[in-house]
Amino acid sequence: MVRRMLTGNAAAAWGARLAQVEYVPAFPITPQTEIIESLATWFADGTLSGKFVTMDSEHSMVTAAGAAAATGVRTFTATSSQGLVYAMEALYTVSGWRVPFVLVNVSRGLSSPITLGPDHNDVLAARDAGFIQIHVETCQEVLDSVLMAFRIAEDVRVSLPTLVNLDGFFLSFTREPVEIPDAKLVQEFLPAFHPQHPVFSGSQSLAQGVAVLDGATYSYFRYQMHRALENALEVHEEVAEAFSRLFGRRYRALEEYGMADAEIVLVMAGSFATKGKAAVNRWREQGRKVGLLRLRMLRPQPAADIARSLIGRKAVGVIDQNISPGLGGILYQEVSGALASAGERVPVMRSFIGGLGGKDISQGEFDWVLEALDGAKPSDGPVPCQLLFTDAEYEQVRMALSIAGKSQGGTAS
Amino acid sequence: MKVPREFYKGPKDIPHEEELSPGAPLCAGCGGLMTLRLMHKVLGENVVIVNAAGCMTLMATYPYSPIRSSWLYTTMGSVAAGAQGIRDALDIRRAKGKLSEQDEMKVLVLAGDGSTYDMGLSATSAAIHRRLDFWYLCYDNEAYGNTGFQMSSASPFASRTTTSPIGQQEPEGTFQEKKDMFELWRAQKPPYMATVSSHEVVDLAEKVKRSMAIKGPKLFLALAVCPTGWGFDPRMGDELAHLAVKTGIWPLKEAVDGVVRHTLIPSRFLPVEEYLRPQLRFRHLFEPAPHTEAMQAIQQKVDRYWEQVRKDEPAASPALNRGTSGT
Numbered sequence: 128m129v130r131r132m133l134t135g136n137a138a139a140a141w142g143a144r145l146a147q148v149e150y151v152p153a154f155p156i157t158p159q160t161e162i163i164e165s166l167a168t169w170f171a172d173g174t175l176s177g178k179f180v181t182m183d184s185e186h187s188m189v190t191a192a193g194a195a196a197a198t199g200v201r202t203f204t205a206t207s208s209q210g211l212v213y214a215m216e217a218l219y220t221v222s223g224w225r226v227p228f229v230l231v232n233v234s235r236g237l238s239s240p241i242t243l244g245p246d247h248n249d250v251l252a253a254r255d256a257g258f259i260q261i262h263v264e265t266c267q268e269v270l271d272s273v274l275m276a277f278r279i280a281e282d283v284r285v286s287l288p289t290l291v292n293l294d295g296f297f298l299s300f301t302r303e304p305v306e307i308p309d310a311k312l313v314q315e316f317l318p319a320f321h322p323q324h325p326v327f328s329g330s331q332s333l334a335q336g337v338a339v340l341d342g343a344t345y346s347y348f349r350y351q352m353h354r355a356l357e358n359a360l361e362v363h364e365e366v367a368e369a370f371s372r373l374f375g376r377r378y379r380a381l382e383e384y385g386m387a388d389a390e391i392v393l394v395m396a397g398s399f400a401t402k403g404k405a406a407v408n409r410w411r412e413q414g415r416k417v418g419l420l421r422l423r424m425l426r427p428q429p430a431a432d433i434a435r436s437l438i439g440r441k442a443v444g445v446i447d448q449n450i451s452p453g454l455g456g457i458l459y460q461e462v463s464g465a466l467a468s469a470g471e472r473v474p475v476m477r478s479f480i481g482g483l484g485g486k487d488i489s490q491g492e493f494d495w496v497l498e499a500l501d502g503a504k505p506s507d508g509p510v511p512c513q514l515l516f517t518d519a520e521y522e523q524v525r526m527a528l529s530i531a532g533k534s535q536g537g538t539a540s
Numbered sequence: 541m542k543v544p545r546e547f548y549k550g551p552k553d554i555p556h557e558e559e560l561s562p563g564a565p566l567c568a569g570c571g572g573l574m575t576l577r578l579m580h581k582v583l584g585e586n587v588v589i590v591n592a593a594g595c596m597t598l599m600a601t602y603p604y605s606p607i608r609s610s611w612l613y614t615t616m617g618s619v620a621a622g623a624q625g626i627r628d629a630l631d632i633r634r635a636k637g638k639l640s641e642q643d644e645m646k647v648l649v650l651a652g653d654g655s656t657y658d659m660g661l662s663a664t665s666a667a668i669h670r671r672l673d674f675w676y677l678c679y680d681n682e683a684y685g686n687t688g689f690q691m692s693s694a695s696p697f698a699s700r701t702t703t704s705p706i707g708q709q710e711p712e713g714t715f716q717e718k719k720d721m722f723e724l725w726r727a728q729k730p731p732y733m734a735t736v737s738s739h740e741v742v743d744l745a746e747k748v749k750r751s752m753a754i755k756g757p758k759l760f761l762a763l764a765v766c767p768t769g770w771g772f773d774p775r776m777g778d779e780l781a782h783l784a785v786k787t788g789i790w791p792l793k794e795a796v797d798g799v800v801r802h803t804l805i806p807s808r809f810l811p812v813e814e815y816l817r818p819q820l821r822f823r824h825l826f827e828p829a830p831h832t833e834a835m836q837a838i839q840q841k842v843d844r845y846w847e848q849v850r851k852d853e854p855a856a857s858p859a860l861n862r863g864t865s866g867t
Contacts, residue, residue, distance in 0.1 A: 183666030187621030194625025328643040329586035336613030337600045
């Protein structure tokens with residue numbers, strides 16, 4: 128084991144390296160590129176054996192990844208944002224093949240307007256694609272989650288591709304101390320890939336992706352995929368336990384932070400949860416009973432755990448780093464759904480949109496959220512989602528609008 | 541003129557083993573299916589067919605498949621990338637001693653013209669660029685056949701499709717010229733490429749056999765006669781495939797490392813009318829009043845093509861000199 132300062136991208140590449148991936152189809156996109164550059168170097172210098180191949184698009188890249196996994200080699204790939212949505216058709220296609228591989232997504236806001244900063248609209252657009260989704264908070268968690276993702280994906284009860292999501296810039300380009308596990312221990316945790324399902328081979332005829340023209344058979348296969356994804360919750364627990372025994376770090380589908388006696392809870396995902404935790408620390412020092420629930424595993428959704436964690440709290444605020452225009456925050460809907468299916472209610476549920484395109488969520492904004500939750504009553508009636516946006520930011524945008532000649536009759540309010 | 545036969549003197553020499561069983565749920569008289577059947581006979585077993593969205597996608601319909609080899613349906617736009625993933629994975633397994641000789645497979649892309657000429661071109665061009673070792677069979681029926689015959693960039697000038705109907709604005713239907721896929725491939729200098737016809741079975745089999753000694757991207761561009769889309773009696777399928785060759789509309793050729801030679805040149809060219817007239821998609825060129833100008837344009841394009849062949853391939857000249865064009 129060594130400890131090094133690694134960017135999130137480097138940590139993702141190290142995860143793939145330690146997993147001894149055999150095949151990497153790749154396509155560059157900011158802010159993901161460093162991952163594939165690192166892997167290209169390691170295949171070139173013999174650190175990794177197998178093949179690194181550059182594709183013409185992410186759509187091709189994901190197709191090649193799925194096809195290689197269907198032919199029995201351990202496969203890794205990575206993308207971001209436009210690349211992930213460009214690959215969308217292929218995501219659905221390869222998950223239907225029920226093949227295990229790992230895809231790292233480095234979150235970045237979607238065009239248009241085109242941007243580089245992170246938010247989660249890209250990865251959440253893929254939430255129904257049949258991939259397991261793990262959202263990480265730190266560079267260490269990036270590396271660890273890639274290793275865990277292979278073991279979950281390859282488990283015969285699951286046999287599905289797994290997506291590990293890290294935020295662009297805040298993780299991709301930020302160096303943090305990362306423990307690089309000992310390669311021998313990793314081999315113990317994650318032995319070489321021995322496919323449990325039939326793979327393409329001359330000696331056995333295999334048809335994959337076969338057309339199904341009746342609804343009953345189609346329903347059967349789609350529901351089977353749902354059940355396999357559900358299995359990933361249990362498998363994740365086993366894998367996390369095994370990982371913890373070997374490496375000492377224990378991951379859960381949900382991370383509870385300061386939750387023991389919390390009356391008010393923030394729900395967040397990704398690296399901005401670190402900002403949320405800092406706010407919780409600050410509030411705790413002030414004697415406020417606030418906690419944070421970080422959604423680490425988004426698919427499968429640990430619905431029962433979400434409900435268990437939130438029921439009995441006075442107020443829950445979900446800070447979504449995404450926006451579904453016309454609906455609001457996506458995770459707010461997911462959390463509300465988990466509570467509804469548990470048959471219980473939290474008196475106050477509020478939806479906040481923050482951090483779009485990498486916009487900061489400042490201390491002031493966190494404080495505003497806390498007061499909004501603290502002062503909220505069940506009798507307030509329906510409250511729409513609220514955008515976190517400071518006066519200074521509004522002034523900055525107003526300046527830009529003015530330069531663009533749009534200061535008159537603008538729609539900002 | 542026929543190039544000398546290397547492997548098969550006549551149709552009876554082509555392997556008798558069938559890799560496709562009867563009962564495929566495709567249209568009667570499908571030229572694409574016939575081409576696949578012939579090509580697969582020569583390729584033999586241990587083939588994985590990588591399929592793009594199109595008519596052939598319905599061949600494997602759960603729980604049935606008429607093919608003895610393996611099958612992977614991908615998407616319409618990334619079929620060559622699917623082939624890349626399989627080929628690479630097989631190579632990786634072999635290099636690591638995890639693939640025995642009998643587990644080795646030939647990777648065959650099976651795609652229609654919609655995928656080949658339109659949506660899948662980027663992925664295919666990239667696969668050629670990477671020198672992927674695979675076969676690519678395009679069954680070109682000159683439109684999006686599976687969805688009911690809409691125009692593709694393979695639809696020929698003056699053909700009617702459901703999205704290039706005959707109207708005041710475009711009295712010829714499709715006003716664009718068919719994209720030259722052979723030349724698009726050839727610009728990337730793949731080691732082997734050929735056009736084939738389901739009628740010229742020995743020519744087809746010879747080409748497949750020749751390609752088997754060659755590593756890298758190998759294109760087989762097949763004119764796939766399509767009774768349903770083109771509008772003719774399925775019994776006429778083979779005759780129409782023959783007419784496409786005899787009128788010079790579908791030249792049979794191959795290119796090794798980009799160098800072209802024609803493999804079968806009719807001793808006498810029939811007028812293009814003979815090929816066009818039996819097809820409903822060209823009926824507007826004859827009825828109610830003949831579109832002489834459009835017909836001449838088609839004939840001239842064919843004539844110009846063969847004039848160029850005469851210049852480029854002097855060896856083929858005697859045959860070409862004997863030819864007369866109809867109009």
